[in-house]
Amino acid sequence: MLPEQHDILFTFIAIAFAVFAIYVFISSIQICREREGINIGFWGTVFGAFAIGAFLMTAHMFTLIQADQLQFFFSTYLWAIVVLLMVWGSFYKSNKIESQSPPIIRGFFFWTTVSLLLAGYTNWLPQQRSDPPPKEAALVGDVTMEEFAEMGRIIIFGAKQVAGQPSIGKGQCPLCHTFDPGDNIGRCPNLFGVENRSHDRVKEDRYATSPIAIGETDPASGIVKGKYDEIPEEYRRQNGPDEFTGEDYIRESVMCPTCYVVEKFGNDGDTKSPMPVIVKPPVSLSRVEVNAVIAYLQSKDTPGEFATVTVPLPQDDAGNTGGAVAEDSSDDEDKPVFVTGTEDIQTMINTLGCPLCHTIPGVEGAMGMLGPELHEKINAPKRIKDPNYKGKATNTKEYVRESILNPGAYVVFNEAEGELFPDGLMPTDFSQMLSVHAIDKLVDFISQTEPPAGS
Numbered sequence: 001m002l003p004e005q006h007d008i009l010f011t012f013i014a015i016a017f018a019v020f021a022i023y024v025f026i027s028s029i030q031i032c033r034e035r036e037g038i039n040i041g042f043w044g045t046v047f048g049a050f051a052i053g054a055f056l057m058t059a060h061m062f063t064l065i066q067a068d069q070l071q072f073f074f075s076t077y078l079w080a081i082v083v084l085l086m087v088w089g090s091f092y093k094s095n096k097i098e099s100q101s102p103p104i105i106r107g108f109f110f111w112t113t114v115s116l117l118l119a120g121y122t123n124w125l126p127q128q129r130s131d132p133p134p135k136e137a138a139l140v141g142d143v144t145m146e147e148f149a150e151m152g153r154i155i156i157f158g159a160k161q162v163a164g165q166p167s168i169g170k171g172q173c174p175l176c177h178t179f180d181p182g183d184n185i186g187r188c189p190n191l192f193g194v195e196n197r198s199h200d201r202v203k204e205d206r207y208a209t210s211p212i213a214i215g216e217t218d219p220a221s222g223i224v225k226g227k228y229d230e231i232p233e234e235y236r237r238q239n240g241p242d243e244f245t246g247e248d249y250i251r252e253s254v255m256c257p258t259c260y261v262v263e264k265f266g267n268d269g270d271t272k273s274p275m276p277v278i279v280k281p282p283v284s285l286s287r288v289e290v291n292a293v294i295a296y297l298q299s300k301d302t303p304g305e306f307a308t309v310t311v312p313l314p315q316d317d318a319g320n321t322g323g324a325v326a327e328d329s330s331d332d333e334d335k336p337v338f339v340t341g342t343e344d345i346q347t348m349i350n351t352l353g354c355p356l357c358h359t360i361p362g363v364e365g366a367m368g369m370l371g372p373e374l375h376e377k378i379n380a381p382k383r384i385k386d387p388n389y390k391g392k393a394t395n396t397k398e399y400v401r402e403s404i405l406n407p408g409a410y411v412v413f414n415e416a417e418g419e420l421f422p423d424g425l426m427p428t429d430f431s432q433m434l435s436v437h438a439i440d441k442l443v444d445f446i447s448q449t450e451p452p453a454g455s
Ligand code: HEC
Pocket: 156, 171, 172, 173, 174, 175, 176, 177, 187, 188, 189, 190, 191, 194, 197, 201, 250, 253, 254, 257, 258, 260, 261, 262, 265, 266, 273, 274, 275, 276, 278, 293, 356, 357, 368, 370
């Protein structure tokens, strides 16, 4: 399927249908007015209902993305229009209206038929991919470092980059990080130049002690800081433990963020990193994926130049990382993030990435620390009463909905750090990832969150 877009043609047809339904309504009212003996109340209600229905269905089409749009269009909308045509026909028959259908209607039928045929045809054609992602499964054979780094890029940014949409892959990194010089969100280091820094970081005095000393185990990740031999074997680089390298630093940064917390980017006086361990849920990258991400980070600042990359290619590593080659070749990362609301709440929340930034009672593993803990049952009423609150919500559910769809409406104060939480960090495009039903379900759940008993 094409990227996470609206299907332009079908959106267009949906709008045309709505216009058509309104036209039918107006024209039938006119006919009722012009002729005696027609039950104007009855037909007005019938066609009015169709017009409103068509309008609502068109609006609904806008909340869906491509595949769901087609599904909705063919399962519901099209039939509603067919029924409308039949009712309209019976209106003419029952009222013995001889007047021929006006040319505009014939034109409309012709146009719709042609469009439908065309749409059917284009959807039947094999869809073209904008950017074929190298799949892990495809890595069994010869892979160049360029392809491997490209795989890392796709894990970070996703295979599709659609104009006007932030591009985020399964690694979720761009949720927090920026990658271009000068582009800073504020709460997370810009990853431009990370390859250069990585060689210096391991030599810093801070590295030896911050906040976990070399040789200590980080409880969250289970990794022993700075010890090549004690990084789980499958994630280890293959070239031996000669000395701390830049690669070790980058690997630790993503697998054990608290092993070294970049100054001013940590919580609790830089003793804890708010970054998720990327080999654990919700991100859960495999070992080959971690290496690909590192290969990308090591080479991204020098386009076309891969000499700085030290991670092994999947086929070079004596079977050590090879085991993962067939591990994960799902299509997941090709699809836009979208939840319909039929998933259970835990899956929904993990898919959307909320746990990366929020600690959410009742959601396993949701320990994010970049945003407020979600205790909305008690927080929301407080926020609304805050004199600085300028949003539109009047109750908890409205506040939660507003926070999800328009996070900038109110920026929460971080009492622990004595400053506002960063505005603009929480993504503003969740409305595009949620069906109407899903947003209701999410709001219901988040509105009920409260501190766990006993804390
Ligand atoms: C929830 C937000 C978040 C996500 C998602 C995230 N990070 Fe981070 N990352 C941070 C924060 C905050 C820091 C700084 C604290 C620290 O050093 O751990 C950081 C630090 C880093 C560093 C060290 C940077 C330096 O200048 O030394 C690297 C490398 C890094 N992240 C890579 C990644 C990659 C790769 C991904 C995606 C697979 C990712 N991060 C996903 C928040 C995040």
